[in-house]
Amino acid sequence: MSELAPYQPSTSPAAYDPATLAVLAAMEQAAEEHLDRIRPHNTKRGYENDWNLWAEFHSWLAERTGHPLALTDVTKGTLVGFVIWLDTVKIAAPASIDRRITGVTVTARSLGVQVSKDATVAARKALKPLKLDPDRIARGRGKAPAATLQQLQQMADAAPAGLAGLRDRALWLMAFGMAGRSSEVAALRTESIALVGKGLDVHVPSVKGLPARKVRVAYGKNPDTCPVRAWLVWRAAAGLTAGPAFRPISVHGQLGTDGLTASGCQEIISRGAERAGLAVRLTGHSMRSGFITTARQAGKREEKIRAQSGHAANSPVFWGYIQEADAWTDAASEDIGL
Missing domain, CATH: 1.10.443.10 (Intergrase catalytic core)
Structure with missing residues (x-):
């Protein structure tokens, strides 16, 4: 019995031709525009607020490092840092932080930024223990205590x-x-x-x-x-x-x-x-x-x-x-x- 050889395709897969690439790009653009149209107004406004907070976090970070980063630098390090900043500086509730991660990610991708899955997974991993803390969960349910x-x-x-x-x-x-x-x-x-x-x-x-x-x-x-x-x-x-x-x-x-x-x-x-x-x-x-x-x-x-x-x-x-x-x-x- 002859030895089995791995399957070898007779021809390599053809690369997309320019016309096909143009059609795919147009479909991608049309999909983004459609999703934006059907997205509720409150969600859009929330994403805008999330991005403003992202910009504020970058300003805070630049003060401490002496080196400003671009807002489009959405990486594992910056997203995890954003979670920590929202928790320790803005005293945000875990549910609010979760929404902020989504808002920043969606906005960045709409600007053409490639946000890796590793970055979002790491951010939510940093968030996970915060969701188990009763004191943090209770945040946002009352007014800030008045100083005496x-x-x-x-x-x-x-x-x-x-x-x-x-x-x-x-x-x-x-x-x-x-x-x-x-x-x-x-x-x-x-x-x-x-x-x-x-x-x-x-x-x-x-x-x-x-x-x-x-x-x-x-x-x-x-x-x-x-x-x-x-x-x-x-x-x-x-x-x-x-x-x-x-x-x-x-x-x-x-x-x-x-x-x-x-x-x-x-x-x-x-x-x-x-x-x-x-x-x-x-x-x-x-x-x-x-x-x-x-x-x-x-x-x-x-x-x-x-x-x-x-x-x-x-x-x-x-x-x-x-x-x-x-x-x-x-x-x-x-x-x-x-």
Whole structure:
């Protein structure tokens, strides 16, 4: 019996001719356009938000590495880093992170980027243990905790020595004192913070289409938590005369020239709370809500508080803070003879 030989095709498979390739390419394009047309509007908007977060993550990464990457660099390393950043910096819920991975992947592929399966598999592998954590699952189900004066004191006591410590304390106290969003704190300019008799006149620039405003940040009674003193000490130590008010500092103590991003400001606040051993995790919004609550409890008028925070007169978020601050003011069950 003769030995069996492997099958040998008589001819090699023919390569696609140019006309066939053109038809296939046209079909691919038509398929993408059709899928885009039938995709719900909310999904498209969500993907746009996901890509904006991806861009914010790249800015954050560039601050730490000193080397910006292209947004089209969607790799195993960048996607896993994105998951970690969303978890530790943005304090996002696992379900939200899962959606962000999809949004970035779909958007990148629509731009012609070849996103490997290894990259998405690795990202979801990094996400898997987060989905088993009850505390992380509960994220996003409530408002950010409002910072209190006691917590600010604890953060001040735990602030590190050196230039970074001075910056961190000035940043979170300024955020509290001006009732500012993290994006507004990040956009502050040194020359727009003027020292006057009773404190600071602070020009809050327009951010994300919101109107600019001027706020007054008064001297505090406690030197440890006084935003005016903290700003003056930081400004002098950093030698600031113009440009971004708050800037990155390298591990070697080198002061950057660009301003911090909004996420960078949020990270500094969360890291300060963690360093102080607080039982709650404060975020950038905690300073804003904390000011409104504290000012109201101190008897400040609603219109004065709104002028500081920049809330609209009919803002349900603002009135929610006011109601929370007033919860124990003349409570219905108080002094009724019980």
